[in-house]
Amino acid sequence: MDLEKQPHPPQAPARQPQAPAIRASDADRDRIADILREALAEGRLTAEEHSERIDSVYRAKTLGELEPLVEDLPAPGAGPQRDPAPAAFASADPNLPVTAESLVAVFSSSTRKGRWRIGGRTKAFSLFGNIEIDLTEALFEQRLTVIDATSIFGNVEVTVPENISLRGNGTGIFGNFEVETLESENPEAPVVVVNGYSVFGNIEAKPKRGKLVTDLHKHLRKYLG
Known part of the structure; x- marks a missing residue:
């Protein structure tokens, strides 16, 4: 008598190698x-x-x-089109200079402060040098501002007004990376994110007490009547 042929169990499909992230x-x-x-x-x-x-x-x-x-x-x-609303914080003087895209200090120092328009991203690189970025009087024309800081045997300091949001993400290797996180009560306030990488150096970001971003549109309306 012929033996019944037993069905072979289905074989599991071969696992595909996972693509690298x-x-x-x-x-x-x-x-x-x-x-x-x-x-x-x-x-x-x-x-x-x-x-x-x-x-x-x-x-x-x-x-x-x-x-x-x-x-x-x-x-x-992709969403419905609408007229753009004026930014809560914007420059009143279009003739003011826009910040350079990068600040470099090699065995030297570099400072950016005063009344100036800051762009969406600024890069700071310090090698045995010192960089100071003071945003307490800066004019923000976008809500999100990113500062990428690298410090090798150097120092990068960022100061911001008290009424904005300040966040950070970074690493210190035999060095210091410190961001004093700050959250504004105003949902329209600018957000400054400091990304940093420090090797035998220092990267620090914090608010400057008593310094506030002013709503320039309000002052323009008052001036123009």
């Missing part, structure tokens, strides 16, 4: 931050939700960590 660039983080900023302006995110996600953006190391932060949000420009 792709490291996120500054441009990738800026793209995600732009989507979050637009979502906040459209009311899709609360100020608290926006704050939490922005913190995650600048802590993310890979693209896989960034994409979940905006998977429930539309792409920029």
Whole structure:
């Protein structure tokens, strides 16, 4: 008598090798931050939700960590069109200079202070030098401002007004990275994020007591009647 042929159990599919995680660039983080900023302006995110996600953006190391932060949000420009509202903090004088994109101090010092318009991203590099970035009188034309600081046997100091939000993410190797976190009560206030990497050096960011960003639109309305 012929033996019945027993069916062979199905073989498990071969496990595909997992693709390596792709490291996120500054441009990738800026793209995600732009989507979050637009979502906040459209009311899709609360100020608290926006704050939490922005913190995650600048802590993310890979693209896989960034994409979940905006998977429930539309792409920029996909929402209903509307007239842009005036920024809560903006320059009253278009002739004031915009900050340089980078500050470098090699066995020297570099200072940026006074009345000036700061751009969305500023890079600071100190090698056996000292860099001072004073934003207490700066004019913010965007809500999010990022400062990327690197200090090697050097010093980078950032001071901000008391009524903005200040956040940081960095590392000190035989050195110091210290950001005095600050959260503004005004959801429209500028946000300054300091990213830093210090080797035998110092990176420090803190508010300057008594210094406040002024709502320039209010003063313009009063001046123009």
